[in-house]
Amino acid sequence: MKKSLILVGTQWGDEGKGKIVDYFSSKFKAVCRFQGGHNAGHTIYQGKEKFVLHLIPSGIFYDHVKCFIGQGVILSLDSLLSEIDEIESKGINLEGKLRISRYCSLLLPIHAKIDQLREDHKNSIGTTRRGIGPAYEDKTARRSIKAFDLEDKDLLKKKVFDLVSYYNYQIETIFNSTTFDPGEVLKELIEKYKKASKYFGDVTDTLEDIYGDGDPILYEGAQGTLLDVDYGTYPYVTSSNTLATSVGIGSGFPKSIFSDVLGVAKAYTTRVGEGPFPTELFCDDGKKIADIGNEYGATTGRPRRCGWLDLEALKYSAKLNNLTSLCITKLDVLDDFNQIKVCIGYQVDGEQSSFKSRLLHKSKPIYKTIDGWGCSLKDAKNFNELPIEAKAFIELIEEFTKIPVSLISNGPNREDLILR
Template identity: 35%
Template sequence: MDIVLGLQWGDEGKGKFIDLISEGYHMTARFNGGANAGHSIERNGKRITLKSLPSGIFMKGVQNVIGTGTVLDPVSLRKEILNLKQFDETIEPENSLMISKKAHLVLPTHRLLDCFMEDNPDYTTIGTTRNGIAQAYSNKILRQNLRVGDIDAPDFRNKVEQILERDYRLLAGGDMVLPSLEEISSEFFEAIDFLKKFTRTETELVLNTALSEGKKILAEGSEAVMLDIDHGTYPYVTSSSTTAAGACVGLGVSPKKVGEIFGIAKAYCTRVGNGMFPTEIFDSVGEEIRQKGNEFGSNTGRPRRIGWLDLPALRYAIMITGTTQVILTKADVLSGMESVAVCTHYELEDGNLARTSGTLPENARPVLKQMKGWEGDITAIQGSSNLPEELKAFLSFLNDELGVPITYLSTGPGRDEILKLNSK
């Protein structure tokens, strides 16, 4: 089993890379997160964002799995699949998608509770997508939630209604304007009926059987390492494990069966929501990168915060995940800049330098290395030997600093605008 992960704060271009390589796999599997993250893919001049569906859904003959470690919002999934069919009517997810019976459900009131906590001054404001992901995971840990496998139980509807009524009593104590309970219940159960069209099974058995038969599986991570619930910049993190180890837990596959670990990183950094961001750019240069790179949340539309490439954080992410290959994206966005900066170290308050760090101390000063920028449109370049010399120097510097080979370079948003730099 190979794994694809984001090495920064998400939005690195994982969907594009998975779409590119997934035809070489028999199965693609999502192992964490829910509809709080979006993987954007461009095909035939059109763009679509996948939220819960694995990015291999476009490949004929590839089986797609929503794994046990995810949380599934039936309402969101129904909308996503209907949108997918409008985008490409040849795709038949009913025949190529299976869902873990053990994946937990996101209930309608989880979204409402998420909004309540984000807007209430008694709670820490995280800057969530307000999709109820943390509430679903927290109820999973509290053993108060329902799973996909429960939808066939005769008392499922009663259990859902009991939870919704309980949550409404809690929410009624605040000043929040609530939709009618009948309205959200009706939409939810309609989505549950839609969900019953898809195979629901013990996906860990399916995946391990496939591996024993010599089939290739690609595990797809949501979010990114610096948002990991344990190893990210807590409390401004997601609610699941985003690392390679999280892939094993979320899919029920032994670490012994992991092969390549592809880590995706941008040539600069972005972040959505609150939290530490030492290399953030506040001037017009940051806005230029945001506009040129279309740095707005694929799920929420929120403008992303922009920063220079952060090597201490990137080294940390590579260390935590055991990344074997780095895929660098968005280098084309920096084309035309007179110079680009890279943070090589943090200078701490005591005067020491931190070369690798996952805590991103707020008072640390990023030590920036200025490098000469590159000119020209690199999207049409066919071979790595034809890249601008300044970009070659940038890549060589990163290879030396990270100690892991950069094997692919994305040169534009299109599916085919990516170069294979060297083979392992």
């Protein structure tokens, strides 16, 4: 039996995971999202058409692939229905193809409101302002509205009214802003669920059946390792566990941990929002990377902060996720650089240091400078066709992280991939 595959980001998100999941989806019968919410933004090109998926797994464009959203995902029905409408407007019927766990915690408009008020108030950490943090707070505090609550109207009413009362107190007394009508919140929630209810079902048992039939499963991670709520650059992190090890809990299928793990990393580093970023560039090189790489958030539209590849951080991610291989994306963005720098360690208070998230705010990068290749990579179809300098760049990544690079992206389109 072919092994299942967990695909995770190894940086601060935005590594180009959507395209890579899209590539691998043709080789699997099932793709499952297992954490995060509609703060994810996975960009896929279908010919000349661009899609940005926030909740629905990136395998949705293959006829033979069934897509699942596991219970570890925080679910916005607004975002879900919008995404379904966009995909079905292109002639893709999702009924029977998409299944969502009834155990998902729901994200309501009031979560987005409180998130925005907090970000505007003080001590902003640069969230996507979509309500992900407050929704995960509710899950941990045991006041979440679960999808299955929509099947019990009396219980649902009580939970909605209690939740709205909880947040209205903050909205009014702390932020002096307009509160929500619990009756309207309940009414809108019921109406939206009626439209989406046909997509909900048992994800755990279905994944078990697929696995039992000998078919491997592709697990699609969101955000990136350095945004993990426990192992990332806290507090400038997301609200979920983004590591490959969280797939068993988030999918509801513990056997998922017996999978290969592919880590996706850009050939440079980007970050959106606040937080430490040792290799960030404030010079023309940083602007050049941003312009060539079109570095604007797929979810927020915010410009991304850009910097050189941080191999020390990548090695940290490789260990945490127990990576079996790496995919390097956007190698072509570096085509026009005569020299390229990579971070191979840090100086902290005058002493050399490895990656430690608690010290990253005062970590100064130690760089190794290598020659650029100074030509376009777009026509390269295999590793041997790459310039010697580009091959040396990939081999340096492998040598430093001790992880083989099995896939290289040398352009934005589906076919712009070099398989090793």
